[in-house]
Amino acid sequence: MLVFFDQAASLKCSRPRALRPSLKKHLLPMTFSFSIRGQIFYFPMLDRRKLLSEIFRFILVSGVSFTIDAGVYLGLTSQLDIDGSWAKRISFACVSVWGFFAHKHFTFRHRSFNRSEPIRFACVYLTGWVLNSLVYDATIALDQRAKPAFLLATFAWACWNFVGQKWFVFREPAEKA
Numbered sequence: 001m002l003v004f005f006d007q008a009a010s011l012k013c014s015r016p017r018a019l020r021p022s023l024k025k026h027l028l029p030m031t032f033s034f035s036i037r038g039q040i041f042y043f044p045m046l047d048r049r050k051l052l053s054e055i056f057r058f059i060l061v062s063g064v065s066f067t068i069d070a071g072v073y074l075g076l077t078s079q080l081d082i083d084g085s086w087a088k089r090i091s092f093a094c095v096s097v098w099g100f101f102a103h104k105h106f107t108f109r110h111r112s113f114n115r116s117e118p119i120r121f122a123c124v125y126l127t128g129w130v131l132n133s134l135v136y137d138a139t140i141a142l143d144q145r146a147k148p149a150f151l152l153a154t155f156a157w158a159c160w161n162f163v164g165q166k167w168f169v170f171r172e173p174a175e176k177a
Helices: 048-079 085-107 119-144 146-169
Strands: 002-005 009-014 029-035 039-044
Touching: 002 119, 048 085, 085 119, 085 146, 119 146
Parallel strands: none
Antiparallel strands: 002 009, 009 029, 029 039
16 A cells, blocks of 8 residues: 655545445556545546456457558559559548447447547547647658568557557446535
């Protein structure tokens, strides 16, 4: 147990065993408690198992997304003789629709629906696309090799998308008091 004391405040990292049973079910296994002049505030910390599970599912869905993206792109360019730029735009749209539902229901297991979710998802996806392009261009300008630039840009995009989707698009609803 880590304890920091000040004259007016104290910080503790503790397990919620000492809490009333009615509070235990609402808090995660670890809580961060902050006490100011006798008033105690409890903040749940991240559940590591849940986070790791979501990261694993995100990687799995992203792998399927890549397969869909490549399949649609190759099918449009080779079978239907569509220009590569338009084929990439169409495949990106297909992957965006797939990604929204797969990440919502499988990755983050978010069951409720809010009308702003598709808009927030589009904002995260499009800003991620811009970030991907900027990181790729900056890395190419420094290194002139495509593979490291592609990998770094993809990693930056994936991190941006995971964080944006977890804490912005499919965030947990606030607890009602």
